[in-house]
Amino acid sequence: MTAVAPVTALRGRHLLSIADLSPAEITLILDTADAMKEVGERTIKKVPALRGRTIVNLFFEPSTRTRTSFEIAEKRLSADTLSLAVSTSSVVKGETLLDTVDNIEAMSPDMLVVRHASSGACQQLARRCRSRIVNAGDGMHEHPTQALLDAYTMRQRKGRIDGLQVAIVGDLAHSRVLRSNLLLLRKMGASIRVTAPRPLIPAGIEALGATPCRTIEEAVDGADVVMMLRIQLERMQTLFLPSLREYFALFGLTADRMALARPDAIVMHPGPMNRGVEIASEVADGPQAVILEQVANGVAVRMAVLYLLAGGSED
Amino acid sequence: MHYILRNGRVVDPAHGRDGQFDVEVRDGVIVRVGTTLAAADGVTVLHVPPGCVVTPGLIDMHVHLREPGQEHKETVASGAAAAVAGGFTAVACMPNTAPVNDSAAVTRYILDQAAAANLARVYPIGAASVGSKGEQLAEIGELKAAGCVAVSDDGHPIRTALLMRRVLEYAGMLDVLVIDHCEDPTLKGDGVVHEGAVASELGLRGIPGEAEELWVERDITLAGLTRSPVHIAHLSTAGSLRAVRAGKARGIAVTCEVMPHHFVLTDEALRGYDTNTKMNPPLRGSADLEEMLRGLADGSIDVIATDHAPHHADEKALSYDQAPFGITGLETAVSLTLDRLVHAGVIGLSRMVELLSANPARILKVPGGALAEGAPADITVLAPDLPVTVRAAAMRSLSRNMPFEGWQLRGGVAATIVGGRLVYRNTAVEALAGWLA
Numbered sequence: 226m227t228a229v230a231p232v233t234a235l236r237g238r239h240l241l242s243i244a245d246l247s248p249a250e251i252t253l254i255l256d257t258a259d260a261m262k263e264v265g266e267r268t269i270k271k272v273p274a275l276r277g278r279t280i281v282n283l284f285f286e287p288s289t290r291t292r293t294s295f296e297i298a299e300k301r302l303s304a305d306t307l308s309l310a311v312s313t314s315s316v317v318k319g320e321t322l323l324d325t326v327d328n329i330e331a332m333s334p335d336m337l338v339v340r341h342a343s344s345g346a347c348q349q350l351a352r353r354c355r356s357r358i359v360n361a362g363d364g365m366h367e368h369p370t371q372a373l374l375d376a377y378t379m380r381q382r383k384g385r386i387d388g389l390q391v392a393i394v395g396d397l398a399h400s401r402v403l404r405s406n407l408l409l410l411r412k413m414g415a416s417i418r419v420t421a422p423r424p425l426i427p428a429g430i431e432a433l434g435a436t437p438c439r440t441i442e443e444a445v446d447g448a449d450v451v452m453m454l455r456i457q458l459e460r461m462q463t464l465f466l467p468s469l470r471e472y473f474a475l476f477g478l479t480a481d482r483m484a485l486a487r488p489d490a491i492v493m494h495p496g497p498m499n500r501g502v503e504i505a506s507e508v509a510d511g512p513q514a515v516i517l518e519q520v521a522n523g524v525a526v527r528m529a530v531l532y533l534l535a536g537g538s539e540d
Numbered sequence: 541m542h543y544i545l546r547n548g549r550v551v552d553p554a555h556g557r558d559g560q561f562d563v564e565v566r567d568g569v570i571v572r573v574g575t576t577l578a579a580a581d582g583v584t585v586l587h588v589p590p591g592c593v594v595t596p597g598l599i600d601m602h603v604h605l606r607e608p609g610q611e612h613k614e615t616v617a618s619g620a621a622a623a624v625a626g627g628f629t630a631v632a633c634m635p636n637t638a639p640v641n642d643s644a645a646v647t648r649y650i651l652d653q654a655a656a657a658n659l660a661r662v663y664p665i666g667a668a669s670v671g672s673k674g675e676q677l678a679e680i681g682e683l684k685a686a687g688c689v690a691v692s693d694d695g696h697p698i699r700t701a702l703l704m705r706r707v708l709e710y711a712g713m714l715d716v717l718v719i720d721h722c723e724d725p726t727l728k729g730d731g732v733v734h735e736g737a738v739a740s741e742l743g744l745r746g747i748p749g750e751a752e753e754l755w756v757e758r759d760i761t762l763a764g765l766t767r768s769p770v771h772i773a774h775l776s777t778a779g780s781l782r783a784v785r786a787g788k789a790r791g792i793a794v795t796c797e798v799m800p801h802h803f804v805l806t807d808e809a810l811r812g813y814d815t816n817t818k819m820n821p822p823l824r825g826s827a828d829l830e831e832m833l834r835g836l837a838d839g840s841i842d843v844i845a846t847d848h849a850p851h852h853a854d855e856k857a858l859s860y861d862q863a864p865f866g867i868t869g870l871e872t873a874v875s876l877t878l879d880r881l882v883h884a885g886v887i888g889l890s891r892m893v894e895l896l897s898a899n900p901a902r903i904l905k906v907p908g909g910a911l912a913e914g915a916p917a918d919i920t921v922l923a924p925d926l927p928v929t930v931r932a933a934a935m936r937s938l939s940r941n942m943p944f945e946g947w948q949l950r951g952g953v954a955a956t957i958v959g960g961r962l963v964y965r966n967t968a969v970e971a972l973a974g975w976l977a
């Protein structure tokens with residue numbers, strides 16, 4: 226049904242935003258991830274697809290989970306990899322972004338996987354760099370590989386994305402996962418309801434393609450997919466929330482609330498989870514949860530992205 | 541030197557003039573404006589090229605010249621050079637230098653640098669509070685005596701309603717204008733761009749237009765209480781303009797200025813995260829821009845100013861949320877105004893001259909704003925049909941931070957005359973080749 230882009234469609238490109246991908250290219254990534262997933266199930270989990278390619282993981286913001294997932298993906302593709310944690314505090318002010326990257330570029334990597342606390346940092350770098358850039362999360366803007374692995378997981382469990390009813394609950398205002406997911410899910414034909422305490426709903430959310438709901442019950446009602454977003458503790462200091470206790474009371478995903486979704490609905494979370502804040506343990510550990518599958522799929526999807534961007538005829 | 545600017549289209553709304561006239565200048569002073577003035581022996585005749593327009597010298601009442609303290613961004617001399625290249629014969633510079641211009645010593649230093657540069661006239665604006673910290677009244681009497689034409693804590697709002705009241709009362713007593721940067725800092729929070737769908741999509745923290753509007757309402761209310769005039773700096777939202785109109789209708793002495801970027805760009809320009817689209821107040825939504833156009837046309841906006849805010853390229857090379865606010869404006873304002881307002885049919889040339897010359901002169905109570913016999917010969921010659929391609933590299937400002945690179949605009953500056961002296965001649969206008977520099 227869905228068209229698939231030719232395997233060379235992404236070669237030599239950056240992956241900065243889901244906005245840059247067509248539905249056919251998204252399908253190509255998901256189909257390629259199927260093949261990569263099979264590699265991960267072998268005894269020797271390694272293919273020579275990116276042998277001789279150098280990938281630098283440049284993390285201006287700490288993230289063990291995403292960095293580990295990329296590192297495993299790179300190793301399974303036989304790339305030469307190097308991970309650099311650039312602590313923003315150790316960098317002289319005014320020398321943070323472009324200078325650091327200039328230094329790394331001088332060593333001619335093929336690809337940079339970049340995580341940065343500022344929205345737009347990857348787009349700014351891409352204008353400056355010769356290397357291909359994969360956005361591993363930029364501020365509150367996007368986290369494209371997370372949305373791709375979420376889509377992969379949905380497709381695996383539901384057989385499709387088109388026509389799915391997806392509920393997204395949590396810190397919408399500050400979530401890059403939300404923004405990438407909205408772009409991807411709209412492109413692939415899903416419909417999206419979102420809910421959060423009013424201070425955490427960004428202005429103009431309808432223009433981003435989501436229908437805001439006042440309550441979690443309304444959002445979850447009849448959903449095929451319930452996606453929870455992480456709530457951060459500092460949101461109380463910045464006047465978004467009175468307490469985590471009240472958040473859970475009003476917006477936490479409990480078994481009762483989950484019962485409003487379709488019986489075969491799945492529960493997703495990009496991690497790390499706050500049990501008892503955004504999700505009850507009985508739901509997180511229950512049969513509908515696919516949270517650990519998301520983690521496993523993350524490696525396959527990232528292998529697919531790296532391969533499609535950096536792989537090529539030179540091998 | 542004694543010369544006649546021959547047969548240009550003279551647009552001088554203060555005298556109700558718009559037509560072909562000669563302007564005679566002797567020893568730096570306008571001596572006559574009339575038709576077919578006879579040129580006596582020894583009087584040079586400078587023919588105004590066809591299509592060029594002679595106007596009173598343009599005045600930018602809101603610039604940041606960065607000296608003293610941040611000379612890597614701009615100096616008084618480089619800023620004055622940028623001003624005359626942009627058609628401005630005078631600029632008023634905000635006090636947020638290092639040290640802040642809250643003393644006669646700093647004011648005199650700026651005036652000395654301006655005198656040494658000998659290009660545009662520079663009118664310092666003093667701080668309203670000591671160090672612009674919002675705690676204690678600055679010595680506004682001393683600042684005025686040293687040459688300040690107004691007071692402001694620009695860069696920050698005047699912090700509390702009580703301080704604003706006292707500044708209005710005290711400055712009003714001394715006949716010194718108060719200019720306020722209107723924004724409620726407690727509502728602005730850590731916002732960096734206009735709050736709306738674009739900010740949400742890009743993941744940038746928003747500043748609601750209401751943060752400005754609350755403060756505009758406050759200032760107008762306090763201007764009413766104190767019966768002192770207040771000038772709203774860089775007005776940018778429809779709601780602020782409604783408040784100004786309502787204040788004027790109540791008889792309150794409120795005036796306001798709008799920057800070219802707020803009538804040319806909206807927050808759509810943020811896509812791509814070019815830090816040269818980051819300024820404060822931020823680029824707003826299209827409804828706000830439409831209202832700016834209405835206000836420019838209907839007279840409720842008094843002034844076009846630039847908020848020329850130079851920053852070094854290294855500072856603007858930071859990530860979007862960390863880069864400093866501000867763009868340069870002196871060398872693009874005339875072209876943007878001609879192209880987007882005059883040629884677009886929003887306003888006529890006469891209104892343009894009111895906004896850029898007559899009104900700022902009247903509000904700041906500085907000379908100029910009209911081609912008056914006996915007044916210093918501060919004159920701008922516009923080339924309204926000149927094709928202009930905006931190039932940061934060709935600019936005289938020390939900084940290049942502006943979002944108009946490569947824009948093709950219709951209309952520019954032909955020449956700038958300060959005190960009778962030709963201080964800028966645009967080499968792209970070939971018919972001016974004979975004019976003496």
Ligand SMILES: [Zn+2]
Pocket residue numbers: 694695696721773774820821
């Ligand atoms: Zn300001």
Ligand SMILES: [Zn+2]
Pocket residue numbers: 602603604634694695847849
């Ligand atoms: Zn300013």
